[in-house]
Amino acid sequence: MNVPFIRNHQYNLIRKQARMLLNACNTVSDPKVVEAVRAGALSAIVEAFPQATEIQKQALECITELRNAEDYERYMFSLAPYMAEFEPVTEQQLRKLFPKTKKLKLPDLAAIDNRYVTYVGWTDIATNKLFIVYRLNGQLVGIEGRYTPLNKKGVCFLCNRHEEVAMVSAMTRKRPANASPDYYQSIGNYMCVGSETCNSNITDVASLEKFIQAVLG
Known part of the structure; x- marks a missing residue:
């Protein structure tokens, strides 16, 4: 029985390493260099799963057999049954996470493939807000922030990839002991315009x- 243990971000890491190895196999003529890339890919993947069982390690270590595009497709396909879904969220849960947001615009939950989700994110263009829902230490949490598209590419602080980004800023909920009623602190970062792109990276x-x-303090 295949017990799911690969989270979306880990699957992305595996795919990244497998693509690097495939590229080396296709473009590098020195066998020693290719084997070095192969060893590096295996090491990076194994290190990402310190709690893996022997059976799980065996599934991951099949990357050492990758030599061509067919091997790449076969390897990634073999890992699909091991993918752990982001536990589905309901509309009721989302509304409970953002009780102060009137007329909360919700994403199409039925359209989300939870195998390929690290966090649930969506935007409300009408209010220029971004919403993020994540399971932190097993607890479902949600934050919202101001969302300002920049119409240019930059490095997303979450996925560290060069994509079209927006400036996202969220107010922290932590307040100093003697803070005035008007006190607030905002945290801003560049983030992928679309959460689907970010989740895939x-x-x-x-x-x-x-x-x-x-943000939560």
Whole structure:
């Protein structure tokens, strides 16, 4: 029985390493260099799963057999049954996360493939707001921020890829002990315009979790 253990960002990391190896196999003539890339890819993948069982390690280590495009497709397909879905969220849960937002615009939850989701994100263009929902330490949390498209490409702070970005700024909920009623602190970062693109790129959740923790205080 295949027990799902690969989260979306980990799957993206595996795919990135597999593509790097495939590129080396196709373009590098020195076998030693190719084998070095192969070893590096295996190491990066194994390190991402310190709690993997022997069976899970065996599935991951099949990357060492990758030599061509057919091997790449076969390897990635073999991992699909091991993908752990982002636990589906309901409209009721989303409304509970953002109780102060009147007329909350919700995403089309039925259209989301939860295997390829690290976080649920959507925008409300009418109010220039971005909403992010994530499971932090097993608890469903939500944050919202101002969303300003820049109509240019930049590096997304979440996925670290060069994509079309927007400036996202969110007010922190943490307040100093003697802060005035008007006190607020905002955290801003460049982020992919579309969460679908970001979810397909992200290979590490450290920046996402740091951002959410900073906003939640």
